Every structure is written in C-alpha cells, then in structure tokens.
Amino acid sequence: MNWKFWQKNKDTANPKKKKSKGREWTDAIIFAVVAATVIRVFFIEAYTIPTGSMERSLLVGDFLFVSKVNYGARIPMTPIAFPFAHHTMPLTGxxxxxxxxQWKYRRLPGLTNIKRNDVVVFNFPEGDTVALEQQDHNYYEMVRSLGWKAVNSQFTIVSRPVDKRENYIKRCIGIAGDVVSMKNGLVSVNGKPEKLKSTGQITYAVKFKTSEVNFSIFEGMGFDLQADITGLSQNTYEFTGTEPMMEQVRKLDFVESVQENTKPEGEQDLGVFPHDPARKWNVDNFGPITIPKKGWTVKLDSVTMPLYERSIRIYEGNKVEKVGKDWMINGQKADSYTFKMDYYWMQGDNRHNSLDSRFWGFVPEDHVVGKALFIWMSYNDKGSFFSKIRWSRLLKGIH
Structure with missing residues (x-):
C-alpha cells in the first residue's frame, strides 16, 4: 500500500473544521484577558493618583506603574473575581x-524587602468594614464620631477581604522593628530625625510687612494660588510648600516671618492613632511607637494594648477579650503576644493633608501590593488637551 496516498485520502476525508470569525475573536479575547490578568497579578499594574496626599512627590493625575516583582507578588487571597474590577462592578455597583x-496569605519570593522611604501601594488596613453609602469615609472614624448604633442603623455595612480593600499609596517611614516618633512635625526613626525630602511639604504661617502684595510672584516659585495659599488673618497667610520653596519666600523683602504651622506638643487629637485618651498625641507630635516585627513579643497591658490590639485581633485573626484585668487570646489568659507578621508605618509626603498611619496605625505585610516604579503619564485639568499633559513628568522615576 502506498502510505502517502492513504494518508492524503484520510486527511481529505476528515478535513479540519475552520474556526468561525466569532470563535476566533472569542479565543483572542479570552487569551488577552488571561494574559493581562497574569501580568497584573504577578508582574506590574497601572495605578492612578486620586488625592494630593503625596504632593509634591506625586500629583493628582499621575499614572504609575507598580511593580509586584520587587517585594514578591502576592498570591490572590480572593481568587474568584471579575477581571480588571477591584471590589465593585463599574455599572451595577x-x-x-x-x-x-478565601486563600491564606502567600507571597512569591521578591527582589528586595521594603526599605525606608520606598513609595508603596497597599490595601487600606481599616478598609475591612465599609459603609456602602459613605465609601469615601472611614467606617471606624464614623463610629468614633457618630457611635456604632447610629452608623450601623443608617448605612449598609459590608466587610471586605484584604486584597479587595481600597488601594492607598504612601511613603514607608518605618519598617518592622523600628521605633517611630514625631515632634513639632519632624519624624524620628530609631531616635534619628528624618527631615522631609525636597518634594515633601507641610503648611507654614507667613506674615507680610504690608497688605499690598502681588501674589503672582509666588506662582513663579511653584505655588498654586488657589490650593496652596490661604488667608489666616490680616497680613498672615497659610502656605503649603516644600522647604526649598519656603526658603525662597523667606528671602522676599516684604516677608516678616515664616514659621512651620504645626500643632503644639501636648494638644490632644483623639482622631490620631491609637485614639487613646491617655495619650496626648496629635498629627505633629506622637510616639514613640515600636512597629511590630514577626517574632517580636510584646507585653500585654493598658499601655501596649491600645497600640497593638487591632493588629492582634483583626490583622492576625485572634479572638481578643478583656476579662477583669486579664487579657484573653483565643480563650486563653495571656500576658504577652508574639507577632506572626511584619508591619510598616506609612505617611504621605503632603504631611498636613494626608490620612496615613498617624490616623489608622500599622500596615501589615499581607496588605502590601507593590512598589511604585515610575510615572508613565501625567495630566492636569487646565488648558487644551496637549497643555494638560505634564510632559516633564512622563517616564519619570519615583524616589
């Protein structure tokens, strides 16, 4: 028998069915979705800056690429989800x-550990509980202000898994095991003062010698006249700017004084972590606080529990109760606790306009999403299409 002839006839008798255009498009879309999901989960993801908490390092309208590889990609903890949607469907809500x-927290090996001053994207630690009608507000802050009964009776309350909580971006001020504190707006890490970088900013009280001031001069220094300068009293204004910008202001002959506009030490703000009446802390004066480290054992008492109870109970999944003067963890009396994860202290570079660790405390390692790498696009809402693009920020690295 002629084998080649038989094989040819066999192929002719059973020709391969050609895919329809619809089937080809469907296969291509499925492949694209799977490939994009793998890249997004394990390699790199796009992120948009929604608020001014990181100005002037990062601006509203900056589009970033966030690396999952640097710290090691986190295996999805909620694996069944709609592609490209975070926690809410865009049209139906x-x-x-x-x-x-739900899968346990696991992370692939990374290139490096989180370092101080890294700009990090993470899931909002207090985003475990959300009032759906007030998603722009922190549920726990609402409860502290209005009371648990009022909030839970007025709004629809839902809980969210770790990887489906809102994404935040801040600068890592302290890593696991560090001791952080702040005095008169200046952060100290392990007892060493750490001044804001040249792109970080706070507010200043600026007093002029005269009321006749041409404010357009400040635009040339980089100030936004509407966003960065506010009247306080006669001839005195609040400026929001970096230290180099404020040095230029000091040199003007019509400026009488420039002072950092920080809250006084000892003035209490119960909105500041750990919301403890026994601590007279505020956004510019707090600590010292030891950041929990995996394997670190802390004594449980009235001094430490306001700082660490949420980490032990919520982030590490233990049942915590106080019975008389004793603390019970998972039904057992405990006078100490050993942490299972590393934690971090995150703050915004726009120090007086940032909701960060000063308000909600530590960021657990299982909440870390990735490291911000570079800005691939940036635009503002002023001018024509091409003038809206901040050309100088394109492909700019993040430091």
Whole structure:
C-alpha cells in the first residue's frame, strides 16, 4: 500500500473544521484577558493618583506603574473575581468578587524587602468594614464620631477581604522593628530625625510687612494660588510648600516671618492613632511607637494594648477579650503576644493633608501590593488637551 496516498485520502476525508470569525475573536479575547490578568497579578499594574496626599512627590493625575516583582507578588487571597474590577462592578455597583473561597496569605519570593522611604501601594488596613453609602469615609472614624448604633442603623455595612480593600499609596517611614516618633512635625526613626525630602511639604504661617502684595510672584516659585495659599488673618497667610520653596519666600523683602504651622506638643487629637485618651498625641507630635516585627513579643497591658490590639485581633485573626484585668487570646489568659507578621508605618509626603498611619496605625505585610516604579503619564485639568499633559513628568522615576 502506498502510505502517502492513504494518508492524503484520510486527511481529505476528515478535513479540519475552520474556526468561525466569532470563535476566533472569542479565543483572542479570552487569551488577552488571561494574559493581562497574569501580568497584573504577578508582574506590574497601572495605578492612578486620586488625592494630593503625596504632593509634591506625586500629583493628582499621575499614572504609575507598580511593580509586584520587587517585594514578591502576592498570591490572590480572593481568587474568584471579575477581571480588571477591584471590589465593585463599574455599572451595577455590585460586588466584583465572591468571598466564598478565601486563600491564606502567600507571597512569591521578591527582589528586595521594603526599605525606608520606598513609595508603596497597599490595601487600606481599616478598609475591612465599609459603609456602602459613605465609601469615601472611614467606617471606624464614623463610629468614633457618630457611635456604632447610629452608623450601623443608617448605612449598609459590608466587610471586605484584604486584597479587595481600597488601594492607598504612601511613603514607608518605618519598617518592622523600628521605633517611630514625631515632634513639632519632624519624624524620628530609631531616635534619628528624618527631615522631609525636597518634594515633601507641610503648611507654614507667613506674615507680610504690608497688605499690598502681588501674589503672582509666588506662582513663579511653584505655588498654586488657589490650593496652596490661604488667608489666616490680616497680613498672615497659610502656605503649603516644600522647604526649598519656603526658603525662597523667606528671602522676599516684604516677608516678616515664616514659621512651620504645626500643632503644639501636648494638644490632644483623639482622631490620631491609637485614639487613646491617655495619650496626648496629635498629627505633629506622637510616639514613640515600636512597629511590630514577626517574632517580636510584646507585653500585654493598658499601655501596649491600645497600640497593638487591632493588629492582634483583626490583622492576625485572634479572638481578643478583656476579662477583669486579664487579657484573653483565643480563650486563653495571656500576658504577652508574639507577632506572626511584619508591619510598616506609612505617611504621605503632603504631611498636613494626608490620612496615613498617624490616623489608622500599622500596615501589615499581607496588605502590601507593590512598589511604585515610575510615572508613565501625567495630566492636569487646565488648558487644551496637549497643555494638560505634564510632559516633564512622563517616564519619570519615583524616589
């Protein structure tokens, strides 16, 4: 028998069915979705700066690439979810995930550990509980202000898994094991003062010698006249700027004085972590606080528990109760606790306009999403299309 002839006839008798255009498009879309999801989960993800908490390092309208590789990609903890939607479907407003399946926290090996001054994207630690009608507000802050009963009776309250909480971006001020504190707006890490970098900013009280001031001069220094300068009293204004910018202001002959506008030491703000009446802390004066480290054992008492109870109970999943003067962890009396994860202290570079660790405390390692690498696009809302683009910021690295 002629084998080649038989094989040819066999192929002719059973020709391969050609895919329809619809099937080809479907296969291509499925492949693209799978490939994009793998890249987004394990390698790199786009991120947009929504608020001014990191100005002037990062501006509203900056589009970033965030690396999952640097710290090691986090294995999805909520694996069944709609592609490209974070926690809410864009049109229906319904959940974009199913939390019936939850995987334990695992992370692939990374290139490096989180270092001080890294700009990090992470899931909002206090985003475990959300009032759906007030998603722009922190649920726990609402409870402290209005009371638990009022909040839970007025709004629809839902809980979210770790990887489906809002994404935040801040600068890592302290890593696990560090001791952080702040005095008169200046952060200290392990007892060493750490001044704001040249792109970080706070508010200053600027007093002029005269009321006749041409404010356009400040535009040339980089100030936004509407956003960065506010009247306080006669001839005195609040400026928001970096230290180099404020040095230029000091040199003007019509400026009488420039002072950092910080809260006085000892003035209490219960909105500041750990919301403890026994601590007279505020956004410019707090600490010292030891950041928990995996394997570190802390004594449990009235001094430490306001700082660490949430980490022990919520982030590390223990049942914590106080019975009389004793603390019970998972039904057992405990006078100490050993942490299972590393934690971090994150703050915004726009120090007086940032909701950060000063308000909600530590960021657990399982909340870390990735490291911000560079800005691939940036635009503002002023001018024509091409003038809106901040050309000088394109492909700019983040430091």
């Amino acid at each position: 319904t959940k974009a995930y199913w939390d019936g399946v």
